[in-house]
Amino acid sequence: MAQPLPIQFLAPDLDALSAVTGRIAVLAEPGQPFSPGFRRLDRLTRGALSRAASSEAFAKLKPGEALDLAWPAGLQAEAVQLIRLPKKADVAQARKAGAAAGKAHGAGGTLILAEGHPRAADIAFGLALRAYDFDSHKTGEKKAPGPAILAVTNPEAVARAAAPMAAVAEGVFFTRDLVNEPANVLTTNDFAARLAAMQELGLHVEILEEDQLRKLGMGALLGVGQGSESPSKVVVMEWRGGGKDEAPFALIGKGVVFDTGGISIKPAAGMEEMTMDMGGAGVVAGVMRTLALRKAKANVVGLVGLVENMPDGRAQRPGDVVKSMKGDTIEVINTDAEGRLVLADVLWYAQERFKPSGMINLATLTGAIIIALGYENAGVFSNNDDLCNAFLDAAKAEGEGAWRMPMGEAYDQRLKSRIADMMNVGGREGGAITAAQFLARFVKPEVPWCHLDIAGTTLAKADTTLAPKGATGWGVMALDRLIRERFERS
Ligand code: BES
Ligand code: MN
Ligand code: ZN
Numbered sequence: 001m002a003q004p005l006p007i008q009f010l011a012p013d014l015d016a017l018s019a020v021t022g023r024i025a026v027l028a029e030p031g032q033p034f035s036p037g038f039r040r041l042d043r044l045t046r047g048a049l050s051r052a053a054s055s056e057a058f059a060k061l062k063p064g065e066a067l068d069l070a071w072p073a074g075l076q077a078e079a080v081q082l083i084r085l086p087k088k089a090d091v092a093q094a095r096k097a098g099a100a101a102g103k104a105h106g107a108g109g110t111l112i113l114a115e116g117h118p119r120a121a122d123i124a125f126g127l128a129l130r131a132y133d134f135d136s137h138k139t140g141e142k143k144a145p146g147p148a149i150l151a152v153t154n155p156e157a158v159a160r161a162a163a164p165m166a167a168v169a170e171g172v173f174f175t176r177d178l179v180n181e182p183a184n185v186l187t188t189n190d191f192a193a194r195l196a197a198m199q200e201l202g203l204h205v206e207i208l209e210e211d212q213l214r215k216l217g218m219g220a221l222l223g224v225g226q227g228s229e230s231p232s233k234v235v236v237m238e239w240r241g242g243g244k245d246e247a248p249f250a251l252i253g254k255g256v257v258f259d260t261g262g263i264s265i266k267p268a269a270g271m272e273e274m275t276m277d278m279g280g281a282g283v284v285a286g287v288m289r290t291l292a293l294r295k296a297k298a299n300v301v302g303l304v305g306l307v308e309n310m311p312d313g314r315a316q317r318p319g320d321v322v323k324s325m326k327g328d329t330i331e332v333i334n335t336d337a338e339g340r341l342v343l344a345d346v347l348w349y350a351q352e353r354f355k356p357s358g359m360i361n362l363a364t365l366t367g368a369i370i371i372a373l374g375y376e377n378a379g380v381f382s383n384n385d386d387l388c389n390a391f392l393d394a395a396k397a398e399g400e401g402a403w404r405m406p407m408g409e410a411y412d413q414r415l416k417s418r419i420a421d422m423m424n425v426g427g428r429e430g431g432a433i434t435a436a437q438f439l440a441r442f443v444k445p446e447v448p449w450c451h452l453d454i455a456g457t458t459l460a461k462a463d464t465t466l467a468p469k470g471a472t473g474w475g476v477m478a479l480d481r482l483i484r485e486r487f488e489r490s
Helices: 014-019 036-044 048-053 091-104 120-130 155-180 188-201 210-216 219-225 271-276 279-293 339-354 368-373 385-397 409-413 431-440 476-487
Strands: 007-010 023-028 066-070 079-084 110-113 148-151 204-208 233-240 249-259 299-309 321-323 329-331 358-363 378-382 402-404 449-453
Touching (some): 023 091, 048 066, 066 091, 091 120, 120 148, 188 204, 233 279, 279 299, 279 358, 279 476, 299 476, 339 431, 368 431, 409 431
Parallel strands (some): 023 110, 378 402
16 A cells, blocks of 8 residues: 655754755745745855745746756755745645645655744645555556655644644545556455455454345345446444444445446446546545544444446346335436445445434546536535535635535436336436435435535546546545544534
């Protein structure tokens, strides 16, 4: 598993700067006094730094953006990275500044001079997140990343502030690794094994196999996986860090390890992206990991439905009718609308077994949400304004795009079936909404619930501020914050 960079926090040693190899990053802001580290580097480079800081190029940068001085005379360093960051930077700007250093971080290591900056811990967090690299399938010589050091005036205090962030970074990396992993590696068995390994962290992990799922009546979930050689599973992860009798909050994830579409098979072009169709389960796993690592004072249970949607002689057919654990029957019009079938049973099981105080499910559920919101926002659907607004606030604070979508009776009507209680599709128009209505049929009205359609936000087509192209880990930070702010206030 990709581990976040260990970051050291040290008091600045200005006399040693001339001998530092690797990269040096330093903060500056036009109109604000230069830091002692900046002034020292400026003297060593005979004014190159202050010339750069007063250049038009630097003035054009936004907070958190940077320019590079390569192989500067007077230093041993590979480069000095001049990062624009005001003292009054907000969290997002500070993370972006750290990410600028993280993106360039290599084998030579990086020293960031962040003396006296009030958001030094956020800079470290941005550095760690952006330095992520999924290279486990690249052969050939690999250079381990060098040391990452943050020079700060109060190293102990910054290290203390950064410790919970390191737990979040590790959760985000866990999610990204799961999402980036190809489907021949991350089978349902392999996925479940990786989750079971989290028992070491103090999570209670339980794997429900097909015979148990059959006994529970999970016909909707089992129908999706019946064309695959990989067995379907439900994995339950429990973190009990809160009050003994406090009902847990439930996180539920769609874990389709590969979605061919089944007999309603997808076109070949782009099908390889469907290795990410377990993204919802990936986020649930990442959040559970973070909660355990930082010993969260909350009761949270994570449940994921792990299946593979394959065409096969035993595969489910369009037109099949399956019976859900709830007891409702579903006419499977399109075998490619499989995520909702999986979630229907896991949502019901979560409510029956855990009587949760609320629940949030995550799923790469529909292409339609990408048509509606693009790649910048996840769709948020909810039966409860309070929970929904709390989630939206948490997502905003973490810079993770989320936008509430409508629901309503008229959309629900589109799921009517001629021969069963419902169909699994409601037509092309508003497809993300009818998918949400389908899920809502498996949510008890008294349970506060949000559905997050993360089809657009799970995988980035190009580098983002905090991640390289590929899996983003979207949602881990927002959900961790939501849990912290909603359940750990004491
Ligand atoms: N996993 C897909 C949704 C998806 C599409 C995720 C693009 C990420 C990127 C889902 O299972 C699916 O196939 N949905 C269908 C539903 C349709 C058949 C009603 C879709 O969106 O086309
Ligand atoms: Mn599908
Ligand atoms: Zn799918």
